[in-house]
Amino acid sequence: MTMTATRTEPTPRRRFDTLAPEPSIRRAISGLEANGMAVQRARDGAAARRLVLDLIPEGASVHHGASRTLDVTGITEALETPGRYRDLRSQARTMDRRTEADEIRRLTAAPDVMLGSVHAVTETGSLLTASSSGSQLAAYAAGAGRVILVVGTQKIVADVDEGLRRIEEYAFPLEDARALEAYGIHSGVNKVLVINREIVPARLTVVLVDAVLGF
Numbered sequence: 449m450t451m452t453a454t455r456t457e458p459t460p461r462r463r464f465d466t467l468a469p470e471p472s473i474r475r476a477i478s479g480l481e482a483n484g485m486a487v488q489r490a491r492d493g494a495a496a497r498r499l500v501l502d503l504i505p506e507g508a509s510v511h512h513g514a515s516r517t518l519d520v521t522g523i524t525e526a527l528e529t530p531g532r533y534r535d536l537r538s539q540a541r542t543m544d545r546r547t548e549a550d551e552i553r554r555l556t557a558a559p560d561v562m563l564g565s566v567h568a569v570t571e572t573g574s575l576l577t578a579s580s581s582g583s584q585l586a587a588y589a590a591g592a593g594r595v596i597l598v599v600g601t602q603k604i605v606a607d608v609d610e611g612l613r614r615i616e617e618y619a620f621p622l623e624d625a626r627a628l629e630a631y632g633i634h635s636g637v638n639k640v641l642v643i644n645r646e647i648v649p650a651r652l653t654v655v656l657v658d659a660v661l662g663f
Contacts, residue, residue, distance in 0.1 A: 479573025568611030
């Protein structure tokens with residue numbers, strides 16, 4: 449009897465939390481640069497933190513959404529420490545969401561600098577970000593004067609279709625569990641932003657980090 453080997457497909461966790469090989473990273477860098485985005489590369493989270501903080505002008509108003517990537521690299525802590533920047537996230541926390549919701553929305557939608565991450569980077573140079581509320585997406589798309597996105601290279605995928613699968617099969621279940629533990633509510637893939645090209649020169653910088661960071 450002839451035995452036929454069965455190929456086992458990797459689970460979403462194994463497929464989407466593994467650092468991309470060098471050829472894939474190089475294709476992604478070329479694609480991003482061809483699409484009008486600047487790219488910098490850091491060997492680890494500490495290097496990414498130093499690089500990102502050097503990119504922010506002193507005195508700039510800075511906003512950042514909730515991001516495990518920014519948290520684990522120490523960038524969130526640095527931004528929220530009084531000093532060089534005007535941290536809009538900290539400012540918004542002091543405001544009354546019942547009476548100042550419009551002011552909070554306007555304040556955080558158009559900062560000088562927006563920091564965050566994305567859920568997928570394609571080898572053809574597109575960025576995909578999913579959000580439950582969409583609160584960070586306006587600044588990413590057009591509101592912020594400058595956008596700096598810190599991304600572990602495990603988030604590099606072949607194309608937009610695979611990026612959407614990464615969101616649905618991998619990132620969302622992890623974020624849903626985090627939201628349930630932190631806030632007592634489920635998350636949702638309610639809004640998805642795909643950036644295929646940046647038309648404003650030097651507006652968007654992607655910092656690719658050779659480490660597994662975030663979801």
